Amino acid sequence: MPPPIVVFDLDGTLVHTAPDLIDSLNHALASAGVGAVNAEGFHRYVGQGARAMIERAYSSTGREAATKEIDALLDRFLVHYRQNMPGKSRPYDGVLAAIDDLKSAGFLVAVCTNKTEHNAVDLLQALKIDKIFSAICGQDTFTVRKPDPAHLTGTIDRAGGDRNRAVMLGDSETDIVTAKAAGIPVVAVDFGYTERDVCEFKPDRIISHYAALDTELVNELINAAVQPC
Ligand SMILES: O=C(O)COP(=O)(O)O
Ligand SMILES: [Mg+2]
Structure with a gap:
């Protein structure tokens, strides 16, 4: 058995992992002019992977993002996240x-x-x-x-x-x-x-x-x- x-x-x-995920998320969002997410927002957006987290944070502004734009934000997020690993986690x-x-x-x-x-x-x-x-x-x-x-x-x-x-x-x-x-x-x-x-x-x-x-x-x-x- x-x-x-x-x-x-x-x-x-x-x-x-939250401090590092929030840092990298905000690093990516800033490049699209989206305001920083705090711990409360992060809890709302996390759970279904990084792409979903970025999409949810972006759509909270009421703006629609094209797939290409989310792709670019995801790349930016991942490069930052991986560069800083393990960070504060x-x-x-x-x-x-x-x-x-x-x-x-x-x-x-x-x-x-x-x-x-x-x-x-x-x-x-x-x-x-x-x-x-x-x-x-x-x-x-x-x-x-x-x-x-x-x-x-x-x-x-x-x-x-x-x-x-x-x-x-x-x-x-x-x-x-x-x-x-x-x-x-x-x-x-x-x-x-x-x-x-x-x-x-x-x-x-x-x-x-x-x-x-x-x-x-x-x-x-x-x-x-x-x-x-
Ligand atoms: O990356 C996420 O959104 C969540 O990751 P988890 O499944 O390890 O909680
Ligand atoms: Mg989890």
Whole structure:
């Protein structure tokens, strides 16, 4: 039987990337005369990849952008983001210790993100934590991406984990919808990037710190669905 597995979303769940994403987004938007986005706006626009984030920020001005213009802004964003990697981005407090404990208990860990695979791998490499994951799957790893459940199940398969003994960790509606569609229990963190309270999306559990993510909780979720809030 393949090992059990815990799959982490990246931005806002595994790594606090917001300061760098906001810097690079504003760098790109400034070139189009679009005003700077703050943390609140960022929470509204993030979650479906960089292109969607730029499109949403742009359309908040009431202006329509041509595809060519979004392409150019995306290029500008990516060049800036990649040049500054890892910037101020850091794993959330306690997450690496929680992962260590899970791995010691026989769990695999993997990443399922709507960043591109290249950016996800490079960021985790820059943070020197890429090797701890059995798979790092981005928006372009498969033909579909979150909220399509095949992004999550594909990540589990690629990592060599057991789909029937898997838990997803996420910070957004996208993650929770993805996991539910895959029939996989989902733990939401309440410190990530979401405009609405994660409680509204009815995850199986909500945690406010990684000290709460232990093997007992993960096994409990695998064995039975629980009421979150
Ligand atoms: O890039 C995004 O918009 C979100 O990335 P995430 O899936 O790692 O949260
Ligand atoms: Mg996220």
